[in-house]
Amino acid sequence: MPLSAVPAPPPRTDAGAAALASLVGDPEQAMLAFDFDGTLAPIIDDPEQAHAHDRSLAALQRIGPCVGKLAVITGRPVRTALRLGAFAERDGMSHLTILGQYGAERWDSSTGDESVPPPPEAVAEVRAALPALLDSMGLADVRIEDKGRAVVLHTRGLPDPAGAQALLEGPLAELAEQHGLAAEPGRFVVEVRDPSVDKGAALRGLVAETDVRTIVYAGDDLGDLPAYEALTVMRDAGEVEALLVAVASDEQPALVPRADVVLHGPDELADWLERLADALDC
Ligand SMILES: [Mg+2]
Known part of the structure; x- marks a missing residue:
């Protein structure tokens, strides 16, 4: 892969660099998964007024058709994520799955089906x-x-x-x-x-059913740590290649030491996704 094809900043680990090379070289066998708040959506005082970053969404609409799977894995209910991200109305999102409430709820763009079990x-x-x-x-x-x-x-x-x-x-x-x-x-x-549901199990389930080989996961908060841990275990076992992206903030540094790429806030994630869309050129 030519250096110019690597979205800046480049991964700071060899494993991350290998995963990015696999993603760009063969995007159809890759999944891009994102937390919502603080990652795709800037954090604001009133969570009901949050919305996904326009440039990230536009980049994902370019990226979506050429990757095997797009996923949003969030603590929000799927219906809230659908409303705040307007994901159902966007082109290029036909491979999108939203796992809501840490994986207890699900929506698939390919069918429009929604699974929302009754709350405890x-x-x-x-x-x-x-x-x-x-x-x-x-x-x-x-x-x-x-x-x-x-x-x-x-x-x-x-x-x-x-x-x-x-x-x-x-x-x-x-x-x-x-x-x-x-x-x-x-x-x-x-x-x-309910502590028995977390983003690690949610991500593992999605990886198993989609049979992707390369996974990018971006998050910003403690609830994303189980997803990081699941991917690290799968990567260390040689089951997948993984690129861990931290959307860092002054409020929560926990993901930073574990990440392959560190971005500062949802704006920088939008920049990175735009460069990734350019690199994939699809
Ligand atoms: Mg978050």
Whole structure:
């Protein structure tokens, strides 16, 4: 592969460079998978107002027809991801699968079929207990996002978001545990959900069914670590080639030391995808 065909910045690892060469050399056997918030979509105070980056979407519309699979693997419900990304209305996305709520929900562009199983009763019980808990802690201004299968508490936009998150984590872990759930931290969020579902298992399942050989995964937060771990294990076993992309922020550095390519924010991911679209030239 000529150097000019490598989207900048080039991978900083040999394994990442090999995966990128495989992707560009034979895109039909490759899958590109993305987290949504903080990766394809810039993070903003109100999660309901988030939207996918226009340039990333335009690049994916160019890339989509020539790769084996496009995937969005998100903590959001699939219906929310479909609304915020308008994925169903876009050309070039005929190989797109959205795995929502960490893989519990699914939508396929090829069929338009959607699988949204009913949420666990325990989540509604936690949701009902939250206003009294937040009031008692003086945190009534915390934004509650009800996702059905999970409840997310957002401290972004408060005067001290990190301090509020730190205050919340213990009591929420206790409340979640009482209901057989877990409280998972993220970027100025704590999410109460079923811990048996994660992005690692979701990604593994998609790799097994699509039989792709090269996988690119881009994420920004702690919920993406299981996907990183799954790909690292498969790569070390020689089952796949993998390119791990970190969309880095000051808020969450956990993915950076494990990544093959480090980009700074969704804008730089858009730049990288545009260069990848140029390199694939399809
Ligand atoms: Mg994210």
